[in-house]
Amino acid sequence: MSNGVGIARAYPNMALVKYWGKRDEAMMLPAAGSISMTFDTYATTTRVELDPTAQSDTVELNGQVAGGDAAARVVAFLDIVREMAGSQSRAHTVTVNEAPTAAGLASSASGFSALAVAASRAYGLDLDQAALSRLARRGSGSAARSVVDGMAIWHAGDTDVESFAEPIDAPDMRLVIVTVNAAQKAVSSREAMRRTAATSPFYGEWVTCTEETLERMVAACASGGVDEIGRIAETHALRMHAVIQSCDPPIRYLSPRSHEIFDAVAALRDAGTTAWATADAGPNVAVLTTPAEADAVAGALADLGTVRVVGPGHGARAIDEETARAAFD
Numbered sequence: 153m154s155n156g157v158g159i160a161r162a163y164p165n166m167a168l169v170k171y172w173g174k175r176d177e178a179m180m181l182p183a184a185g186s187i188s189m190t191f192d193t194y195a196t197t198t199r200v201e202l203d204p205t206a207q208s209d210t211v212e213l214n215g216q217v218a219g220g221d222a223a224a225r226v227v228a229f230l231d232i233v234r235e236m237a238g239s240q241s242r243a244h245t246v247t248v249n250e251a252p253t254a255a256g257l258a259s260s261a262s263g264f265s266a267l268a269v270a271a272s273r274a275y276g277l278d279l280d281q282a283a284l285s286r287l288a289r290r291g292s293g294s295a296a297r298s299v300v301d302g303m304a305i306w307h308a309g310d311t312d313v314e315s316f317a318e319p320i321d322a323p324d325m326r327l328v329i330v331t332v333n334a335a336q337k338a339v340s341s342r343e344a345m346r347r348t349a350a351t352s353p354f355y356g357e358w359v360t361c362t363e364e365t366l367e368r369m370v371a372a373c374a375s376g377g378v379d380e381i382g383r384i385a386e387t388h389a390l391r392m393h394a395v396i397q398s399c400d401p402p403i404r405y406l407s408p409r410s411h412e413i414f415d416a417v418a419a420l421r422d423a424g425t426t427a428w429a430t431a432d433a434g435p436n437v438a439v440l441t442t443p444a445e446a447d448a449v450a451g452a453l454a455d456l457g458t459v460r461v462v463g464p465g466h467g468a469r470a471i472d473e474e475t476a477r478a479a480f481d
């Protein structure tokens with residue numbers, strides 16, 4: 153039984169095979185499958201409390217009352233949960249991101265996976281991991297993967313039931329996150345994805361290429377090394393940015409500083425280090441490396457941005473009031 157309160161913690165994830173395009177936006181089915189690593193740092197903490205007397209939902213994001221699109225996305229998500237639970241109750245949602253919000257460090261992934269766990273508990277739903285992943289997907293596609301520990305594969309699926317993430321075995325790896333700009337991106341991932349599908353002449357090729365890349369990445373995770381995984385991930389990331397830059401009007405998420413980091417990573421490789429760069433929809437770069445080399449890679453890139461080493465972490469899960477309070481204070 154639920155007491156009308158649900159509290160959860162989740163982490164962002166960085167895609168090594170990118171999700172960029174939807175085949176069905178209403179159901180949030182992706183054009184192709186994807187693979188990512190869920191972080192062990194940059195938590196999102198979310199608390200949902202039902203209020204049967206309230207006329208509307210309230211949302212507080214990072215200490216401020218949310219309005220506009222941010223609140224609308226949470227309310228739309230809660231509507232899905234209410235429908236599943238057969239409830240009319242409005243709710244008060246409080247959420248805090250440790251990572252920058254809307255800056256290409258997957259705040260929508262940590263945000264909606266935490267909300268999936270918190271809201272489903274508040275409304276008294278008992279969902280297994282696949283069902284939570286499917287629910288999180290409805291809030292933000294990438295959130296489907298943050299429900300899973302460590303490396304996750306999101307199967308595109310043809311239907312709602314088939315489109316969820318699950319764990320995939322891979323070598324132990326680290327990501328060095330290089331933050332160069334924590335500001336909110338000019339165009340959200342949602343809008344940029346729409347524009348790419350609608351206007352890029354290369355979009356069809358991108359989807360086909362992602363399907364092929366996914367197969368190669370699955371094989372590399374099973375039997376390849378970090379260099380093979382990194383090589384596939386870096387090429388694929390730049391292809392995603394290429395297709396994004398080819399839309400009309402064009403969108404460029406990578407900044408001159410991001411490119412400098414890609415160059416610095418190539419120089420590290422020339423010097424014999426395992427290091428491969430990737431970036432989601434924003435200027436901030438993640439560098440894939442081995443556990444043994446992570447601190448040296450972070451040191452080598454520290455002049456180019458704020459560096460943080462992250463490893464594979466926990467999928468979204470419930471936490472207690474006391475743990476949450478520390479995050480909200």
Ligand code: ADP
Nearest residue numbers: 222247253254255256257258259260263340341
């Ligand atoms: P990002 O690269 O950070 O994932 P997106 O454009 O995909 O950027 O999504 C950012 C949006 O996700 C925010 O503007 C907000 O609407 C939503 N979001 C971010 N964090 C949270 C959160 N903790 N709870 C609910 N929604 C969130």
Ligand code: DP6
Nearest residue numbers: 167170171292293294341342432433
């Ligand atoms: C570049 O999941 O943020 O990070 O599903 O519209 O909420 P919506 O978009 P979102 O897009 C993520 C795009 C990406 C690649 C990835 O995470 O796979």
Ligand code: CO
Nearest residue numbers: 258260261341
């Ligand atoms: Co996002």
